Amino acid sequence: MAGDNGHVHGEYDEENLSSANKIQPVFSTPMPEHWTDEQKRKKKTSLTLSELLGLEDFLSLDVSSVGELIGTAVLVFMLDTIVISTNETDIKMPNLVLSILAAIIIAILLLAVHPISGGHINPVISFSAALVGLISMSKAVIYIIAQCLGAALGALALKAVVSSTIEQTFSLGGCTLTVIAPGPNGPVTIGLETAQAFWLEIICTFVLLFASVWMAYDHRQAKALGRVLVFSIVGVVLGLLVFISTTVTAKKGYAGAGMNPARCFGAAVVRGGHLWNGHWIFWVGPAIACVAFYLYTKIIPRQHHQTKFYDHDFFNVVKATF
Numbered sequence: 001m002a003g004d005n006g007h008v009h010g011e012y013d014e015e016n017l018s019s020a021n022k023i024q025p026v027f028s029t030p031m032p033e034h035w036t037d038e039q040k041r042k043k044k045t046s047l048t049l050s051e052l053l054g055l056e057d058f059l060s061l062d063v064s065s066v067g068e069l070i071g072t073a074v075l076v077f078m079l080d081t082i083v084i085s086t087n088e089t090d091i092k093m094p095n096l097v098l099s100i101l102a103a104i105i106i107a108i109l110l111l112a113v114h115p116i117s118g119g120h121i122n123p124v125i126s127f128s129a130a131l132v133g134l135i136s137m138s139k140a141v142i143y144i145i146a147q148c149l150g151a152a153l154g155a156l157a158l159k160a161v162v163s164s165t166i167e168q169t170f171s172l173g174g175c176t177l178t179v180i181a182p183g184p185n186g187p188v189t190i191g192l193e194t195a196q197a198f199w200l201e202i203i204c205t206f207v208l209l210f211a212s213v214w215m216a217y218d219h220r221q222a223k224a225l226g227r228v229l230v231f232s233i234v235g236v237v238l239g240l241l242v243f244i245s246t247t248v249t250a251k252k253g254y255a256g257a258g259m260n261p262a263r264c265f266g267a268a269v270v271r272g273g274h275l276w277n278g279h280w281i282f283w284v285g286p287a288i289a290c291v292a293f294y295l296y297t298k299i300i301p302r303q304h305h306q307t308k309f310y311d312h313d314f315f316n317v318v319k320a321t322f
Contacts, residue, residue, distance in 0.1 A: 064143075
């Protein structure tokens, strides 16, 4: 998950071999440790709009986005394979098995990608991190583009190893609201109504941010729990939300809450067809949840939220603009 410069706070707050070798938060210029909080806040707000937006990221040769691309490609390939396998296998509760395996896969991939880019592999995390100020909006855009490209590559890899029958039957494991199924009087469309799916995306994504990702944003919790436990909790919460969203609806044709627009995008690009039906829901719903979560973070009393001074906070960007 995200932290300063895209990395979780647990890494930045842990002391190295000696107390004199601390990794400092990323600012435009280093701040003396003896500065007061008020002095640091004034320094933060003195950044230019270009610095707040991180426009220099577009010109840098930072390869962290490669980690996001590869990580998302592996995520889509493995997760969509699990979706197909659990639904094709004759088991009583495929969504339960899917949820458990998804939790494991996500936790492992977050740990694998974290040293490279901070372990986002999800536009929801990148956008939320940009709003809160952990990374610049420019870096979030770069990450999201890389994630979408990676998702398309992962979906292409999956298409290359499955038969056309499986691809068509299971929609390449993508995010679906409805599917066309045979009926007594010809093909019929079955699935979930748009409004229901939209609210599920908003609620589930907000719960994901509130119940797990926030631990990575608060350096006090990230340090106390440790990186492995934080990422494991994120995986478990995601798995539970997948199980809940597929259970409460119990509608064939609905694949459950996406909570990762890039994953939904990858399958839609490669498979096409009905995967584009209501595809906007998998982007707009999570975006609204990210904004709602950001507003929630702004009303938390400062003494209850232990963060570093985030340069790229959206509110600071707006103030610099006007």
